[in-house]
Amino acid sequence: MNRIDLAGRFAIVTGGAGGIGAAIVERLEQSGARVAVWDVRQGAEAPGRLRRIVDITDEEAVSAAMAEAVAAFGALDILVNAAGITGPTGALEDYTLADWRRIVDINLTGSFLATRAAIPAMKAKGYGRIVCIASIAGKEGNPYMAAYSASKAGIIAMVRCLGRELAETGILANAIAPGQIATDILKQMSPESVDFFRSKIPLKRVGEPSEVAALTAWLASADCSFSTGAVYDISGGRAVC
Template sequence: MIKFDFKNRTAVVTGGARGIGRGVADRLLASGARVVIWDLLSPEPSQGLFASAPGDFAYVKVDVTSESAVAAAAEQALEVTSSVDILINAAGVTGPTKPMEEFTLQEWKRIIDINLDSIFLSSRAVIPAMKARNYGRIVSIASVAGKQGNPYMAAYSASKGAVLSLTKALALELAGTGVLVNCITPGLVQTDLLKEMSEEAIALSASKIPLNRLGKIEEVAAQILWIASEECSFVTGAAFDASGGRSSY
């Protein structure tokens, strides 16, 4: 396993209570980072930011679709740590699998809120502090569905396609500030999000993977760790593929 040095770095991971977000949080923690998880799920209660260990780990219950909640969480993190060096936007849902004409507006908006608006809110909240320190890494989890589209997953595909465009636009805005903005486009990965998909949708997506298997959380987390590291210093606005060969561009 490649060792990265994140000592004296503070990372915020949205949606870090489970799935890819949790995998990234665990790797960052093992690599020396202070890690703050923003999530509505808090399976491991924290007494406060970094109260249980001198500077390593905390859960904060945050609705990342709420402007006020995200702003308050960012202010809290900055008060305690003085910096947020890394933001991993991992909060996401797949939503229902069905024809678009059967989607309700409420279902559509929920997916867009969690998959896209949360990235806007979280990124906006930490960018000023990153710019002030001339350093930052923002990594968002998009999807191969954002490149190619998945049938019967119109809202999910649209939201992830928007993440790709947001990444590119924000990267250009922040070029020269020391803040690099990239995303990763996983294919089908073994996470709890599969429970939201129908068996037919899973089988269809799996059939398109040339490596003939689903991805693993630790594989995607390892790739994200490099993107979030100091060693990734000349790449911004990129979409890194993690689809097992389904998408080679």
């Protein structure tokens, strides 16, 4: 049973058209929130949902979408940065600069731009919850995924800074570090990489997007009241090995 109460809350979820992001959108709406979905893909329609095509690496597009969402909702309570890509797997020496920049721009710079745009509206209300989807790779470093690991490590560092910067504003910022989750993003990885990372999970299975969404819903709620700048592992036990 869903006991998280987000009634009357307004949220933005980046990358909300698929994968973990879509599961988060569904869970927040089930909990009573009204959600704006930002993605470069078309997402599913739902009553009360504000769906927009937004390139989160475009500063002007993010600012415009934020202004539209705040005007439509009248406030902003929750931001979930779930947009991200893994990019190609391979040795760092073989990475192209274009691949490196694309991964870092979407995963890290996109999270920065959306977060920066959200903070003024949250400060105006004296309340906010920011949740960033990082990765266990940002803590451990995945071999042959240097750009992805670096971008997720950057998200973790950003959240730790935000926790301190915003501590007296009523805004809490936390990160989630998933391990291997059953989404289409696994298709961006080689079969050998998928098998390697799955072998490191003590629970002997991959996680489900709904499990990440459940943790996100709590972090996005008023029930999360004494945690900020933290990183929550959801890795099937991999993080403790």
